[in-house]
Amino acid sequence: MKKVLASSAIMVACTANFASAQTNVIIYGVLDEGITYSTNQKGNTNVQLTSVGVQASRLGFKGSEDLGGGLKTIFILETGFDPGTGALGQGGKLFGRQAFVGLQSTQWGTLTAGRQYDPLVGNFAPLTSNAGFTGIYFTHPFDNDNAANTIRFNNAVKYASNTYGGFSSSVMYAFSNQSGAFGNDRAWGAGAKYENGPLKLGVGYLELDNGGASTTNPNPAGTAPDAPVTASRARMYGLGGSYQIGPALLGAAWSGSRYNNVGPTLTSGINNNFNNYELNARYLVAPTLMLSFAYTYTTVDISGRPGVTNSKFNQFGVLADYFLSKRTTLYTEGVFQRAGGDPFIAGGNGGPAAQIQGLSASSTNSQALIRVGMRHSF
Numbered sequence: 001m002k003k004v005l006a007s008s009a010i011m012v013a014c015t016a017n018f019a020s021a022q023t024n025v026i027i028y029g030v031l032d033e034g035i036t037y038s039t040n041q042k043g044n045t046n047v048q049l050t051s052v053g054v055q056a057s058r059l060g061f062k063g064s065e066d067l068g069g070g071l072k073t074i075f076i077l078e079t080g081f082d083p084g085t086g087a088l089g090q091g092g093k094l095f096g097r098q099a100f101v102g103l104q105s106t107q108w109g110t111l112t113a114g115r116q117y118d119p120l121v122g123n124f125a126p127l128t129s130n131a132g133f134t135g136i137y138f139t140h141p142f143d144n145d146n147a148a149n150t151i152r153f154n155n156a157v158k159y160a161s162n163t164y165g166g167f168s169s170s171v172m173y174a175f176s177n178q179s180g181a182f183g184n185d186r187a188w189g190a191g192a193k194y195e196n197g198p199l200k201l202g203v204g205y206l207e208l209d210n211g212g213a214s215t216t217n218p219n220p221a222g223t224a225p226d227a228p229v230t231a232s233r234a235r236m237y238g239l240g241g242s243y244q245i246g247p248a249l250l251g252a253a254w255s256g257s258r259y260n261n262v263g264p265t266l267t268s269g270i271n272n273n274f275n276n277y278e279l280n281a282r283y284l285v286a287p288t289l290m291l292s293f294a295y296t297y298t299t300v301d302i303s304g305r306p307g308v309t310n311s312k313f314n315q316f317g318v319l320a321d322y323f324l325s326k327r328t329t330l331y332t333e334g335v336f337q338r339a340g341g342d343p344f345i346a347g348g349n350g351g352p353a354a355q356i357q358g359l360s361a362s363s364t365n366s367q368a369l370i371r372v373g374m375r376h377s378f
Contacts, residue, residue: 023073025063027378030055033083034331034373038356043348043363051082052358053373054135054319054331056089058097070106090152097152109161116156119170120204120236121149123191127202127240128253129280129294129317130357137335137369138317139357141298142229144274145236145255146206148357153187166196184210198244208234210266229272232261240278247284254278270304292319300344311344311352313337329375336368 032053038046051057060078067073078097080089090096100114125131125147130138139148156174169192176185191204211230238255259272280294300311319333339345339352347353348363355361356369 023063023065023075025061027059027061029057029059030375030377031057031083032373032375033057034371036369036371038359038367038369040354040362040364040367041360049084050358051084052136053371054133054321054329054333054375055377056080056097056136057083060098064104072104073101074104074110074112075101100156100158106162109159111157111159113157115152115154116158116172117149118146118151118153118156118172118174118187118189118204118206119158119191120146120189120206120238122160122170122204123193123202124204124238124240124253124255125149125202127200127242127251128238128255128278129251129292132242132251132280133282134280134292134294134317134319134333136358137333137356137371138294138296138315138319140255140276140278140296141274141300141313141315141337141355141357143357144229144257144272144298145238145276146257147238147253147255151208156187163195167192167194169193186210199241200243201239201241203239204237206236229259229262230264230266231259231272232266234259238276242280249282251280252278253280268304270302273301275299288323290321290323292321293317300341302342302344308342308344311339311341313339313354315356327377330373331375332370332372334368334370337366339365 032055033051034053036048036050058078058080060076062076065073076098077095079095080097081087082089088096098116100112100116102110102112104110128147130136130148136148143150153174155177156172158170158172160170161168171190172188174187176182178184187208189206193202210232211234236257238253240251240253242249242251255276257274261268262270262272276296276298278294278296282290282292284290294317296315298313302308302310315337317335319331322330324330335356337354337356339354341352343350343352345353345355345361347365352365353361353363354365354367356367359369
C-alpha cells in the first residue's frame with residue numbers, strides 16, 4: 001500500500017508539472033465572402049459568389065511552450081478553405097497554408113521547419129497593396145513576383161532574426177527531398193526589413209530551381225499547382241517602402257521576376273522577364289471608413305517565343321472598407337486592367353488579353369470587376 005501511495009504521489013506531481021508547462025494554443029481565422037461582378041471572362045460577363053476577396057478564408061492554430069531561459073517552442077497549423085463550398089484550399093491539403101514547428105529565442109532569433117512562407121513574402125510583400133491591405137484582385141499580373149503568396153514551400157527551414165534598432169532579416173531553404181536530384185524542385189530566399197516610426201522599408205529575394213523537373217517527387221519544395229510558371233529557374237525580387245502621415249499611408253514598390261526555359265520540359269529556350277511598378281495609398285476618412293488605392297504598371301519582355309517580344313499591363317484598383325467592429329468589415333472594391341503590346345495571353349481577336357488575378361482571362365485587352373463583400377476575423 002505504501003508503494004502504491006508513493007507511486008500515486010509521484011504521478012500526481014509529474015502531472016501537475018506537465019500541466020503547468022502545457023502549450024498555450026490560440027485558435028484564429030478569417031471568413032471572407034462576397035458577390036463579384038466581372039465584365040469579361042472568356043467573352044462573357046459573370047456574377048459569382050466567391051470567397052476570393054480582401055483576405056483568403058482560413059482556420060489556424062498557433063501555440064507556444066516556455067522552455068525557460070528565454071527559449072520557447074512555437075508552432076502554427078493553418079488551413080485555407082472556401083466558405084461557399086466548404087472545400088479545402090491549396091490543392092486540398094489539410095494544412096495547406098502553413099504547418100511548421102520551431103524554437104524561438106530572445107537572444108538568437110527563431111528557427112522553424114515545415115511548410116511555410118518565404119522571406120520575400122515576409123519582408124517585401126506587406127509593402128504592396130494586395131498583401132498589405134487590398135487583397136488578391138490587386139495582385140500584380142499572374143502573381144509573377146509571389147507578392148500574393150501564391151507559392152508556399154514544403155520541406156522548408158527558415159531562420160528569422162530578432163529586431164535590432166528596427167532592422168530584422170530572414171533566410172530560408174526548401175529541400176527537394178530527392179535522392180540523386182538534389183537541385184531539382186528546391187528553393188531558397190532571403191529578405192530584410194526596417195521599421196522606425198512612420199517609415200517602413202523592405203526587400204526580398206526568392207529562387208526556385210528546376211521546378212517540376214521530377215514527375216515522381218510527391219513533395220517538391222514549391223512547384224505546380226502553387227507556382228504560376230514552370231521554369232528551369234525562377235527568380236523573384238522586390239523592394240518597397242511606405243510612410244504614415246497622419247491618417248494617410250503612402251507607399252511605393254518595385255518588383256521583378258525572371259523565368260528561364262519556361263514550360264514542362266524546362267529546355268524550351270523561352271524566357272519571361274517581368275517588372276512591376278506600384279504606387280499605393282490608404283486614407284482613414286473616419287474611424288469606421290478606410291479608402292485604399294493602387295496602380296501597377298507591369299512590363300513583360302519575352303525571348304524565344306515567336307511573335308511575342310513584349311507585353312504590358314496597366315491596373316487600377318480602389319477599395320472602401322466600412323468597419324462594423326474591430327473584427328467585422330463590409331467592403332466594396334473595383335479593379336480595372338488593360339493589356340497592351342504582344343499577346344502574352346491571346347484574346348479572342350488574337351490580340352493581348354487582360355486577366356485580373358483570381359478571374360479567367362478576358363477575350364479582349366480589358367477587364368473590370370466590382371465586388372461587395374463581408375469579412376470577419378476571430
